[in-house]
Amino acid sequence: MSFRYEIRLSGSGGQGLILAGKILAEAAAIYDNKNATQSQSYGPEARGGSSRSEVIISDEEIDYPKAVNIDFLLCFTQEACDKYCVDIKEKGILLVDSDYVTKVPEGKFTVHKVPITTIAEKQAGKSLVANIVALGIITGLTGIVSKKAVESAVLSRVPKGTEDLNTKAFNLGIDLARELK
Amino acid sequence: MTSSNNTDTRLMTGNEACAEAALVAGMRFFAGYPITPSSEIAEVLARKLPSSGGVFIQMEDEIGSIAAIIGASLAGVKAMTATSGPGFSLMQENIGYAAMTEVPVVIVNVQRGGPSTGLPTLPSQSDVMQARWGTHGDHPVIAVVPSTVYETFVWTIKAFNFSEQYRVPVIVLLDEIIAHINEKITIPAHDELAIIDRTLSSQPPESYLPYKNTPSGVPLFAGFGTGYRYHVTGLCHDETGFPSSNARIVEELYLRLNRKIDQHRNDIIEYQTLDLDDAEICIVAYGSSARSAQRAVRIARQDGIKVGLFKPFVLWPFPGEELAELTRKAKTIIVPEMNLGQIAHEVSCATRKDVVSVNRVDGTLITPQEIVKRIYDVQV
Structure with missing residues (x-):
């Protein structure tokens, strides 16, 4: 079958994962x-409560819209990580916010541990934009969407007056990805 | 939402597409009560209806909501409400009232797990029989079941058209997946879309018969507040609209109400097929399950299995004759649905074939692999 890339953003309600998924899908x-x-x-x-946002990117019509064989998994809680890491495909990528996820399971995938929330708080100025920092890392690590596309989508979806904050957060993520690679 | 170029291409959810389509169809009155997973329809319309010259009312509950849209429609305005399972249950009595009084209304039911408050945030397809038979009595109804954001846009408009054309309540059956999925959609240019309005009577008010039989079975409409005064009742009534229990009049009314749909079923029924010509196994799937079924057909076809898909856009009236004809050569029919086999039964009655169900009632979309597995099971 043709090209299909599956991303799951997981954590708990209020962490902005559904918004991050929408931005990623809109960018693509x-x-x-x-x-x-x-x-x-x-x-x-x-x-609170568990929250999961899934993005499928493909060059053909997307019929089944759920992620079952994950290329990229982002975890913002330990619970999400424990539950979902079995769904990552071989040579897939696992990115965890090490502020919340301390025990990372072993598997045939690449693991990146980044204190995303702390970085958002200390370097961007607000922990609220941790989701956008994560978007920057995903963009930089996968190259599945262009940086310009995600940047435009971020600006079209975030509340007015927060553009600078979010752009800063996104670029922090891009820089982090460069260091991780 | 942003357009990429001159055509109107956006990333949109099914709920957003439904609301946008209703505005394009000319809907100018919405009354509703918020309920997950349908609330975004009300949210979009609360923002957009006032500036489009329309009215948005958040009612006290779902009973009030459907009553309000019936009233608005009687005054000549296209009207809709949107709800989910528990609210849909509350609306049943007045859906019957709309059917009996022949008032065009569109009811969106975004299905979630039930019965009762069930699974508020998770998908289900367990209201498909309720959409047909939820209100009491032999009544006409049309229900449409889109499976993509684009189809939601198109079929919401068609729902308004059917409702205006045949003066019946039309139900748009979405589910949580379609309602909340963000998907790319190119909005069709407005002049490419057929918009149908109810046919107004040219009779003067003195001689107007609000329930006069016509060749199509559909009486001609006159809006309240336009000089016409007539009686509207949920009781059996004659052509003047006043109650009657005269056996001949009563029977004529029931037969005409149902004839409106039966006589026009070929204009109403629409479906899509995939790889059905040589299929020995046919999958019948609707709504979000049809997406999984389409993938399953593609996977199984790669293994050389002769399997095809029948996907109805209109669930009620049920396309039984069409399905029977198209599956004449098929040995087995597989029906994946997020309920315990509601449409499988209907398929079995229509085709008299071996029908195998694939069911999920845990708030999870059936996976293509589950359907593929069943294809292999029946293959041997």
């Missing part, structure tokens, strides 16, 4: 002109 689908879908699974709680 609209700005990079590929096919992309973003779907989600979350609990009834407004905050």
Whole structure:
């Protein structure tokens, strides 16, 4: 079958993972002109509870929209990491926020541990933008979407007045990816 | 949302597409009560209806919501509501009222796990029979089941068209997957879309018969507040709209109400097929399960298995005759659905074939692999 890339962003409600997924899908689908879908699974709680956002990027029509054979897994909680790392495909990538995830399971995939929330707080100025820092890292590590596309999608989706903060967070992520590679 | 170039291409959810399509169809009155996973439809319309010259009302509950849209539609305005399982249950009585009084309304039901409050945030397809038979009595209804964001846009518009054309309640059956998935959609140019409005009576108010039989079975409409005064009741009624229990009149009314759909079923029913010509195994799938089924067909076809897909866009009236004809040569039919086999039964009645169900009721979309496995099971 043709090209299909599956990304799962996982953690808990309120961490901005659904927004991050939407931005990634919009970057791929609209700005990079590929096919992309973003779907989600979350609990009834407004905050807390598990949250999962999945992005599929492909060069053909996307029928089944869920991730089953994951190329890239992002985990913002230990629980998400324990639950989902078995779904990563061989040679896939696992990125964990080491502020929350301390025990990383072994597997035939590449692991990157980054204190994403601390970096967002100390270097961008707000822990709230940890999701956007993560987007920068994903963009830089995978190259699955262009930097320009994600940057444009970030700016189109974040609240007015927070553009500088979010751009800064995104670029922090891009720089981190360069160091990780 | 941003356009990439001159055509209107965006990343959109099914709920957003539904709301946008309703505006394109000319809907100018929405009454609803927020409920997951349908709330974004109300959210978009609360923002956009006032500036489009329309009215948005958040009602006290779902019973009030459907009552309000029936009233608005009687005044001549295209009206809709959107809800999910528990709200859809509350609306059932007035869906019957709309069917009996022949008031065009569109009801969106974004399916989640049930019964009762069930699984608020997770998908299900367990309201498909409720959409057909939820309200009591032999009543006409049309229900459409899109499976992509684009189809949601197109079929919401068609839902309004059917409702106006046949003066029946039309149900748009979404599910949490389609409602919340973000997907690329190129919005069709408005002049490429057929928009149908109800046919108004040219009779003067003195001689207007609000429920007069016509060749199509659909009475001609006159809006309240335009000089016409007539009686509207959920009781059986004659052509004037006043109650009657005269056996002949009552029977005529019931037969006409149902004839409106039966007589036009070929104009209403639409479906899509994939690789069905030589198929020995046919999958019948609708809504988000059809996406998994499409992938399953592609995977199994690569292994040389003769399998195809029948995907209805209109679930009610059920395309039984069409399905029976298209699956004449098939040995087995597989029906994947996120319920315990509601449509499988309908498929079995229509085709009299071996029907195998693939069911999931745990709030999870059926995977292509689960369907592929069943294809292999029935292959031997």
